[in-house]
Amino acid sequence: xxxxxxxxxxxxxxxxxxxxxxxxxxxxxxxxxxxxxxxxxxxxxxxxxxxxxxxxxxxxxxxxxxxxxxxxxxxxxxxxxxxxxxxxxxxxxxxxxxxxxxxxxxxxxxxxxxxxxxxxxxxxxxxxxxxxxxxxxxxxxxxxxxxxxxxxxxxxxxxxxxxxxxxxxxxxxxxxxxxxxxxxxxxxxxxxxxxxxxxxxxxxxxxxxxxxxxxxxxxxxxxxxxxxxxxxxxxx
Amino acid sequence: xxxxxxxxxxxxxxxxxxxxxxxxxxxxxxxxxxxxxxxxxxxxxxxxxxxxxxxxxxxxxxxxxxxxxxxxxxxxxxxxxxxxxxxxxxxxxxxxxxxxxxxxxxxxxxxxxxxxxxxxxxxxxxxxxxxxxxxxxxxxxxxxxxxxxxxxxxxxxxxxxxxxxxxxxxxxxxxxxxxxxxxxxxxxxxxxxxxxxxxxxx
Numbered sequence: 001x002x003x004x005x006x007x008x009x010x011x012x013x014x015x016x017x018x019x020x021x022x023x024x025x026x027x028x029x030x031x032x033x034x035x036x037x038x039x040x041x042x043x044x045x046x047x048x049x050x051x052x053x054x055x056x057x058x059x060x061x062x063x064x065x066x067x068x069x070x071x072x073x074x075x076x077x078x079x080x081x082x083x084x085x086x087x088x089x090x091x092x093x094x095x096x097x098x099x100x101x102x103x104x105x106x107x108x109x110x111x112x113x114x115x116x117x118x119x120x121x122x123x124x125x126x127x128x129x130x131x132x133x134x135x136x137x138x139x140x141x142x143x144x145x146x147x148x149x150x151x152x153x154x155x156x157x158x159x160x161x162x163x164x165x166x167x168x169x170x171x172x173x174x175x176x177x178x179x180x181x182x183x184x185x186x187x188x189x190x191x192x193x194x195x196x197x198x199x200x201x202x203x204x205x206x207x208x209x210x211x212x213x214x215x216x217x218x219x220x221x222x223x224x225x226x227x228x229x230x231x232x233x234x235x236x
Numbered sequence: 237x238x239x240x241x242x243x244x245x246x247x248x249x250x251x252x253x254x255x256x257x258x259x260x261x262x263x264x265x266x267x268x269x270x271x272x273x274x275x276x277x278x279x280x281x282x283x284x285x286x287x288x289x290x291x292x293x294x295x296x297x298x299x300x301x302x303x304x305x306x307x308x309x310x311x312x313x314x315x316x317x318x319x320x321x322x323x324x325x326x327x328x329x330x331x332x333x334x335x336x337x338x339x340x341x342x343x344x345x346x347x348x349x350x351x352x353x354x355x356x357x358x359x360x361x362x363x364x365x366x367x368x369x370x371x372x373x374x375x376x377x378x379x380x381x382x383x384x385x386x387x388x389x390x391x392x393x394x395x396x397x398x399x400x401x402x403x404x405x406x407x408x409x410x411x412x413x414x415x416x417x418x419x420x421x422x423x424x425x426x427x428x429x430x431x432x433x434x435x436x437x438x
Contacts, residue, residue, distance in 0.1 A: 013398070013399065042351075044350060044351035045350050045351060046348070046349055046350035046353075069348075070323075070327065072331070072332070076331060077331060078331050168348065168349075179351075182275075182276070207405075207406065211409075214280075215279070
């Protein structure tokens with residue numbers, strides 16, 4: 001469903017066909033928020049990343065990252081997600097120890113980064129190649145830098161590395177690609193009726209939120225339908 | 237196969253909202269609502285079932301059809317049922333379960349690669365028919381596929397009253413749930429107990 005189709009349906013439920021109360025920008029922001037909440041609540045959209053850490057063992061997580069599902073190091077062994085406070089029980093010197101990663105934890109210094117422990121940066125065999133300007137490649141600083149969204153020129157640095165592991169994570173999906181569009185519509189209407197304005201209506205907000213909850217309880221709850229010894233006591 | 241027509245449901249809804257001449261709701265408006273009602277019905281009840289043959293893809297992960305909601309059963313090409321594994325279960329036993337290869341399928345995983353992705357375990361060479369997956373599916377647009385037209389009617393009325401800002405909406409939603417539950421317990425459950433002994437060994 002496109003953004004315009006969404007807005008049309010949402011305005012029907014809000015009884016605001018001409019946008020006199022809620023403008024398009026406001027509703028679109030709520031729609032983006034609804035998509036993120038839906039992705040988080042259901043956990044059904046997954047992404048995969050390759051670990052590439054710097055010398056401190058830190059790597060960035062993608063912008064659409066919501067939660068880690070599972071990670072593996074370069075040997076295929078499991079990487080456990082663990083809080084730093086607990087990690088110190090396994091490695092007292094967890095911030096400096098090096099080797100194949102066994103744990104990952106949120107970076108203490110900044111949000112949106114992840115640290116691997118032991119620090120596997122040496123296993124990546126990272127190499128950097130710089131073109132030699134004496135062989136005719138000019139060292140103009142703008143070479144290799146994308147201009148106006150287009151790549152051109154010759155890269156100034158070539159990095160080569162072996163990933164020190166990979167991970168599967170729960171990601172935020174874009175609202176146009178979420179098949180359960182009614183859940184998003186209900187969530188946006190719920191948000192519209194609960195923000196602080198003259199048109200705040202708690203009971204309507206609660207009604208639409210309960211509809212949203214019902215949808216996510218059924219659609220896409222993949223975990224509920226698969227069996228395991230841990231989950232349900234069946235044979236497989 | 238169509239079991240009822242849109243016209244019948246339109247008439248029922250119009251009678252309930254005293255709009256028999258279609259002055260408030262034209263056909264296209266009601267049809268959209270009826271389609272939405274049947275979609276909600278299929279999500280809630282899981283009564284509409286589809287199936288498709290899985291051919292082993294390169295890498296072991298394939299896309300389910302667009303109307304996929306969740307898996308029900310997987311019957312292998314040897315006509316035996318194969319398990320739907322939870323990735324957590326496999327991960328405990330085979331941490332590298334994504335890389336294990338074999339010659340025949342042991343089961344499938346649907347909770348790892350994301351919504352609508354089917355992973356075969358182990359990975360086998362591409363292009364082999366491995367079996368048939370039965371799944372709960374979404375309805376076909378503009379076709380009434382269920383005999384439980386009462387549920388469709390109740391949900392259509394729920395939407396009509398919700399859009400009209402009328403407090404009857406909630407009661408119609410409750411009646412929709414009742415009618416889906418009635419179907420689940422009577423028509424599909426049949427109250428049959430399994431003959432296989434379960435639980436402890438005694």
